[in-house]
Amino acid sequence: MINVIGIGQDRDTMTLGALKAIEDSDVIVGYKNYIEAISDLIEGKEVIKKGMGDEVKRVEMAIERSLEGKTVAIVSSGDPGVFGMANVLFQIGSKYDNIDINVYPGVSALNYSASKLGAPLHDFAAISLSNLLTPLSEIENKLEHALKSNLIIAIYNPISKSRKEPFKLFMDLTLKIRGENTLIGIVNSETYPSKVKVIKLKELDPDKINMFTCLIVGNKMTYEENGYMITSRGYVVRERLHPMSVDFYQRYIDGETPTGPNKSCGYYPCHEDGQYCDFCYCPFYPCGDPSTGGRWIKNKNVWSCEDCVWVHKKENIDCIKPYVNKLVKEPNDLLKNKKALLKLRRACILSNPKLE
Amino acid sequence: MINVIGIGQDRDTMTLGALKAIEDSDVIVGYKNYIEAISDLIEGKEVIKKGMGDEVKRVEMAIERSLEGKTVAIVSSGDPGVFGMANVLFQIGSKYDNIDINVYPGVSALNYSASKLGAPLHDFAAISLSNLLTPLSEIENKLEHALKSNLIIAIYNPISKSRKEPFKLFMDLTLKIRGENTLIGIVNSETYPSKVKVIKLKELDPDKINMFTCLIVGNKMTYEENGYMITSRGYVVRERLHPMSVDFYQRYIDGETPTGPNKSCGYYPCHEDGQYCDFCYCPFYPCGDPSTGGRWIKNKNVWSCEDCVWVHKKENIDCIKPYVNKLVKEPNDLLKNKKALLKLRRACILSNPKLE
Numbered sequence: 271m272i273n274v275i276g277i278g279q280d281r282d283t284m285t286l287g288a289l290k291a292i293e294d295s296d297v298i299v300g301y302k303n304y305i306e307a308i309s310d311l312i313e314g315k316e317v318i319k320k321g322m323g324d325e326v327k328r329v330e331m332a333i334e335r336s337l338e339g340k341t342v343a344i345v346s347s348g349d350p351g352v353f354g355m356a357n358v359l360f361q362i363g364s365k366y367d368n369i370d371i372n373v374y375p376g377v378s379a380l381n382y383s384a385s386k387l388g389a390p391l392h393d394f395a396a397i398s399l400s401n402l403l404t405p406l407s408e409i410e411n412k413l414e415h416a417l418k419s420n421l422i423i424a425i426y427n428p429i430s431k432s433r434k435e436p437f438k439l440f441m442d443l444t445l446k447i448r449g450e451n452t453l454i455g456i457v458n459s460e461t462y463p464s465k466v467k468v469i470k471l472k473e474l475d476p477d478k479i480n481m482f483t484c485l486i487v488g489n490k491m492t493y494e495e496n497g498y499m500i501t502s503r504g505y506v507v508r509e510r511l512h513p514m515s516v517d518f519y520q521r522y523i524d525g526e527t528p529t530g531p532n533k534s535c536g537y538y539p540c541h542e543d544g545q546y547c548d549f550c551y552c553p554f555y556p557c558g559d560p561s562t563g564g565r566w567i568k569n570k571n572v573w574s575c576e577d578c579v580w581v582h583k584k585e586n587i588d589c590i591k592p593y594v595n596k597l598v599k600e601p602n603d604l605l606k607n608k609k610a611l612l613k614l615r616r617a618c619i620l621s622n623p624k625l626e
Numbered sequence: 627m628i629n630v631i632g633i634g635q636d637r638d639t640m641t642l643g644a645l646k647a648i649e650d651s652d653v654i655v656g657y658k659n660y661i662e663a664i665s666d667l668i669e670g671k672e673v674i675k676k677g678m679g680d681e682v683k684r685v686e687m688a689i690e691r692s693l694e695g696k697t698v699a700i701v702s703s704g705d706p707g708v709f710g711m712a713n714v715l716f717q718i719g720s721k722y723d724n725i726d727i728n729v730y731p732g733v734s735a736l737n738y739s740a741s742k743l744g745a746p747l748h749d750f751a752a753i754s755l756s757n758l759l760t761p762l763s764e765i766e767n768k769l770e771h772a773l774k775s776n777l778i779i780a781i782y783n784p785i786s787k788s789r790k791e792p793f794k795l796f797m798d799l800t801l802k803i804r805g806e807n808t809l810i811g812i813v814n815s816e817t818y819p820s821k822v823k824v825i826k827l828k829e830l831d832p833d834k835i836n837m838f839t840c841l842i843v844g845n846k847m848t849y850e851e852n853g854y855m856i857t858s859r860g861y862v863v864r865e866r867l868h869p870m871s872v873d874f875y876q877r878y879i880d881g882e883t884p885t886g887p888n889k890s891c892g893y894y895p896c897h898e899d900g901q902y903c904d905f906c907y908c909p910f911y912p913c914g915d916p917s918t919g920g921r922w923i924k925n926k927n928v929w930s931c932e933d934c935v936w937v938h939k940k941e942n943i944d945c946i947k948p949y950v951n952k953l954v955k956e957p958n959d960l961l962k963n964k965k966a967l968l969k970l971r972r973a974c975i976l977s978n979p980k981l982e
Contacts (some may be wrong), residue, residue: 287639384729393754409749555895559717568722609759620764
């Protein structure tokens, strides 16, 4: 029996199953750092420490002991199924016809890093930049597709002393496709506790990244607040309609509101010169989504749009207007159809006009 | 203080940190199924059970109790950062200026499912098919990019009673881009223990999929063996060269071996009629990768290529030949440069001629 066990990122993220499986094993096999991390749990057991990079040898030794009738634990940090030891164990194990394998999943670096950063994930990709076994062209292709499709991206094995090129490629592609203001969450677990920061791509210094770093790349809905990195998922915050918004939308529906910049308005420009006023009141208010530039006025339950001009840009108005006209036949539809309205906003942010 | 806690998929996948944080909390908030799963851990605590779909309300209640000075736990299955409660908590929490949030990451459904399936992951994407808050066009775009880039794909929230369309879209796109023989790992955790199976896309029946199902979509390097789903990562299996291979490559380097179908050979066709014989002996032998059709002869340490014709196809020979010629200047280079040779094979499988 071979247990391939994810020990998580620290003792707090070790699972109860991992703890018990380590206890039940006779022989512990692993890279020396992982063995040290669990030294208090393995006293009296046979321990086989191996260096990094000889995964096949580690697995062969584990199989050998298992064929002798021992219960063997192969330990990895995080989750052994995520860039860990599970794949190589199954591949080498298939040389023999009687290897019994149990995988104990764990908290992987991306899950741990996300928890330290706040809540940066939505749909995401996890991509390793190690080109030891994977051609750089394959890594490039995966990065490019992930970046183009607005997935959050977790980067594993970003850089090592001998591998600098993939990280440069990653930075270049991210700059080209997502831009210099893309938020990057950085969690470095070389020392305890982990060092956590949120920066913009343009501030990213490769010299400060090493193999103990996991990076999380934000998307168009990701924002920073109080040092946390958060990706909006579009939850509906329900609020009563403001009477002036009801009045505006009644006139909008009746075809009585101006289009384009309303320079005759006493408040023009309430945001910026050149703004369009087709939606004097935002149909998504309150979106509750700080990635727009809006924010809550603390403890007042008031959403401020001061720094959001999204609904006053011509291209956004062009995208949403036909659908708002379908979804809002009376002012109260702004509340009733709010979920559909927020999805419409997402679709237009992603420049994807095929709406449901 | 609000602890948002991932309780994993079962007690074995609960972390030590989650266990302690639940213990330390005064109030437990969660969807009723999750509350039931930890009922033995929360005796005597205030419990707020809410139904599915009212995440914002759950969070508002948690914040309310926290502002009263209680330590509150919001519990989710899996990892609260992966399609869980963390994002909405940070978003709603930002209404107030004194909410202290701790995220306890957990073993997410994809990690658990991968562990039950074997070792299906390499670089991967996790995509939710729920179009409640996300436009279908956005989901489609993400699926399409992920499928095209050979990422393994974990599918969350595949289907519900009212949402069948996204799953149909997922099946259609996967068929179009990856083909009907794409391996799909299915883990259904509606009952305990989870039901696990590995099928081909053409065998996938949407009526057997529900909200308790996580699917893992294989890529070109994924294979099934003994019911396990495994994705090859390209580890190097070192073996001495066969004397006949040494002899062949010496003649190959000297320009003395035939190209195209070698019909004058007494063994032609050793695999299939029309096969090309430029590489009579495979330069990647033994690749140890069952996704090729090869397999280990059990307990003999012999790799059999019986069902692999990859290196006898013209298009593959055209792709690898210029690079093999650079990498192999004497037969021993087949061993010395094996890592580079296996990367070359991967690059050609992915039809990506830009090699390093």
